[in-house]
Amino acid sequence: MNNIRNFCIIAHIDHGKSTLADRLLEYTNTVAGKEMQAQVLDNMDLERERGITIKSHAIQMGYKLNGEEYVFNLIDTPGHVDFSYEVSRSIAACEGALLIVDATQGIQAQTISNLYMALEHDLEIIPIMNKMDMDNAMPEEVEDQIVELIGCKPEEIIRASGKTGMGVDEILEAIVNRIPAPKGDPEAPLQCLIFDSVFNSFRGIIAYFKIVNGTINKGDLVKFVNTEKEYSAEEIGILKLDMSPTKSLSAGNVGYIISGIKTSKEVKVGDTITHVKRPCPKSIEGFQEVKPMVFAGVYPIETEDFEDLRSSIEKLQLNDASLTFEAESSVALGFGFRCGFLGMLHMEIIQERLDREFDMNVITTVPNVSYKVYTNKGGLIEVHNPSGLPDIMAIDRIEEPYIRASIITRTDYIGQIMTLCLGKRGELVKQNYISGNRMELIYDLPLGEIVFDFYDRLKSISKGYASFDYHMNGFRPSKLIKLDILLNGESVDALSCLIHVDNAVSLGKRMCEKLKELIPRQQFDIAVQAAIGAKIISRETIKAVRKDVTAKCYGGDISRKRKLLEKQKKGKKRMKQIGNVEVPQKAFLEVLKLD
Template identity: 45%
Template sequence: MASILLSLNTHTALPLHTRTRTTKTTLKILRFSHKLPPSSPLYCNHDTRLHLRCQTTTGTPSTADFAAAAGQDRLRKVPIKNIRNFCIIAHIDHGKSTLADKLLQMTGTVQKREMKEQFLDNMDLERERGITIKLQAARMRYVYENEGYCLNLIDTPGHVDFSYEVSRSLAACEGALLVVDASQGVEAQTLANVYLALENNLEIIPVLNKIDLPGAEPDRVCKEIEEVIGLDCSNAIHCSAKEGIGITEILNAIVERVPPPRDTAAMPLRALIFDSYYDPYRGVIVYFRVIDGNIKKGDRVYFMASEKDYYADEIGVLSPNQMQVEELYAGEVGYLSASIRSVADARVGDTVTHYSRKAEQSLPGYEEATPMVFCGLFPVDADQFSELRDALEKLQLNDAALKVMTGDMNLLWLLDCYVFLVAKLLSIISFDSSELELEHDIVWICANGFGVDAAEVLSAPVFSSCPPLIRGLLDAFPHFEPETSNAMGFGFRCGFLGLLHMEIVQERLEREYNLSLITTAPSVVYRVNCVDDDIVECSNPSLLPEPGKRRSIEEPFVKIEMLTPKDYIGTLMELAQERRGEFKEMKYITENRASITYELPLAEMVGDFFDQLKSRSKGYASMEYTFVGYKESDLIRLDIQINGDPVEPLATIVHKDKERMMEAISKGTEFSVACFFKNMGGAFVLCPPVVYGLNDDVEREYSAYSVGRALTQKLKELIPRQMFKVPIQACMGAKVIASESLSAIRKDVLAKCYGGDISRKKKLLKKQAAGKKRMKAIGKVDVPQEAFMAVLKLEKEVL
């Protein structure tokens, strides 16, 4: 058994001897006349007693043992010069979460028996997909040179769709660990994260992870980081988070190289909210970083943006679970619970200050996230409309990048909701409709049904105008843009940062709020220049103005940078050309890796672009994109009709063909398809096929026809067969450009006829034909959910 002797003069732990023989574990209680200094790893808050459990061992206590022991006491206040706030940034799958796990384990923040992979990824979706979706914070205590340090870690996502989470994390830190896979090198998201860190003036520590892999080339990657990023890698740390190699060096580097927060404890409280979520029992829980001053439990706090005040019922730190404390100081990261019931009162980016001693100026906060992809969310059950609205409001608090679009209310839609709600209430509440003669009663019923304050409606200045009820509700109803569909009822129009973000939000709504949802085809925001000089922004293809009312249509363009090995340059340039990309630049980062820059429409990226990029490069390429602005394009709305009825959720806006190939074929026009090569940045690549007719002005792309053709074929596979023939058509205005037919199910009406006169069989067949004709005229076809997502996986066909 290893004995421990505590010297009262030096206050240090001295190992005496080690025996290989196993003996019974005992508990010794040592009494002291004074406290141990905080720098001691065995420091305790108690004045007179220190409890030591002597364990059987085969060696002397290691530095890791002392660090783990110190990590159990994470709530003790440390000087502000000993606080380090840092985050981990990297490309997806470069080992951020694994490194965070090792840091938690090494510092004793999480016991070994409690440890599990992706410890900070606490959502089921994160574990199932193996990605980080939400930023997570954890407070660690680390002893360095006999002095205790408080390390506040923030783990961040790596996917481009969640870059907004990264930007919020960086604003709460002074340093960042830049993790790069030693076998893959610098990727697109690595560059994007570095630029974000430099904008926030963070101290960047390069870390080369996965050095234990057979294909690891740390020297090459170091050179690549210096050449591409311009970051000095002479002190880069080589580690393997999986094997635990280099973890101590990382912790020491954090203490030595990350600067401490500024000492502003004497200033009025200013705390920046960087995340929050809604707890059904405690209300809104706020995660914040104290920039100036301090905050105590029970303080009356004031939210500067929402101008609301609350009492701090509970404050604490994240380690990584919530642990209560009495006070938080400048430079620390923690959480606040104040029984906040309205999610609008505590938004991400708001500044928290004291009610009695308000700060003169709020903190800058965060830039609003710009949504890139839009779609409609509809509940399968129409009765879940209010639940969907509440769920979106709560999820928007936790996911600030989710945008539930605002805009002018549709009075007809609001009237429909009002009639529907009153009819619903009349069927439940046992009173006669004559009792609803007062508009105040109607307002009360509707306001409670929508979850708004009836008094606010009644006090609205426009309540006395015509019609008062609708105008009052228009002013009081929360500014969510509703979306209606004859097929799916009422829903909401939402904006997302990308396709993965859209999928994650839908799954979170279904899992966390027990909803069953249908999503429409994703789209982007188009800018329509009308003939009356008005500019209309349209994200819903079904709301595109008529051709006679618009002068031109502009679509958003993005600049995309693809990092790829040189072997896949040609195929990726071909992919960008197929998506109407405009070549901008190509440069070699190293001898074997190149950066290719294109400008292409954002609409061409919505769908399978990222999947195609990974497929064509065998998983080695990566990409990053930024919004550059709007450009005029030749666009047209493509409608889908099923059995003659338009399906608005499947409408999409596509690039119009310059000349319809099918018309040329039907007229017997001679044409040829030629492929040609272009010199793009020193590399000859195969460009998309171009059609030439007898006249050279028949040069076209096949966007509208290929999309319509692929979509009708996909719908033919997904829509269940009916008792009648169902035509599926893709239309551009009044023209049908692609068509498929779903054959009818044949019911054998002659099965019961075992013989007899042929006239009997003819009579049954004639009756069946008449029934199918009648059914075709009045029959409705249900479109399954898979059909609405079919446009995401369209492959462009080349005829």
């Protein structure tokens, strides 16, 4: 056990975590030859296409120092705020962390938030300044920022480059010398913490665990403490680039277990595995429950695919524990699920993964957040969907969730960022200078306002320099009203939203104009209206596709033409009564992107 080191790599997005992980794998000869490619641990198509890490990836390496053999268990984590739950789970399975800071960009919001997460778990932090080979690197400035943030000595910071391999030997030695070996007793009752799982259609569910105490052997009878189910450990092993089976694993190690579990509900991330004959006295303190930030309805395009969609989402939840869902139904879309996501990117990725991995075509409704509605009789209702809002006369007040946002940016962009935040009903709490021309703005913002495009707009205003991080900050009373979109007088509940009084009229108008462009023309006129209660605030008409019925009348009495037109008018009217309007998925997505 003294020669095991468990550590993860944490950093802000695009600071070079995966590239540095490549170099560590190369220097320890874990991956060589044709297996070696850029971002070798990002094994999902989506990750390679977008150039981001979505899942944390665990891998074991061997390293020799001063004649001693060491085993390194490395977990490469994502950097985007939408995948911070992955980071928290990786941190729970480690004793140390490599904190990587880009020498060209300095400390950014996710660097700070991931660092605090690691410090809460008492991890040993090794600060590394990456991208030192770049011409625009600012080592002295960034070094001062790191020293100020962590309180370490300047000589403790390792200067490295994931691209050229500079400083990698130093990092490997620091892992051995600075990160403590895992504590635990191989002879004690078995206690393993599940930190991730994945569904395999041939082998069932594969759970990844870290052994805190005890030893597990192949063929042992094990029990999952929270679900109280018992299984036989058909295969256990360590995580190399592929899974590599072993006979036994003891305290301090990270590995996987296959026990033929077919139902996804039976494996929970954060659960404890123990022996049936000699169980551990209590389960390991798991992770904090995930708090979804954005809610959206996910519906199958064909109603009969509902059960397939359920099993697809369950399998996806195994691999992404931050996804939450519950069944719901909608008048327009039939049966589907209300899903909770950590942000808009997370929602986009889940939709893409459902399509690629499970071949599910889905419609996603307008994302919203959950509100607390207090009724006149003193009751409290939690509303995730505008259609669940009680009658307006019965409502005393509506409270909406607020967040405390931290935005770190260059001073050049302060004015534009403040204008953006004020436009989103933000309140400035404080601003402070971090160093030189970098500044931190702390804002209180309504979560409903930042759900759609806040992050994208922040990035474009600041040319990519501003970084953004947030945490929940309670609920506050607010003047919110329900905005309905009506097509031919019928409400489309998938497009309804709860919105602040001041923005309702302008948003309603813009939604009507956008839908007029996107909904295909029918054989009859379609009225697109935005309404608040019974009051229509905006209307657009999608004109009918009309056949020229008077083409065959040349000359003769005008009444002949009029008769044909009247006949057509009656037909259109009848068609309008029985016709229904399909809203294409493209229209839903475009409405979301409305500024």
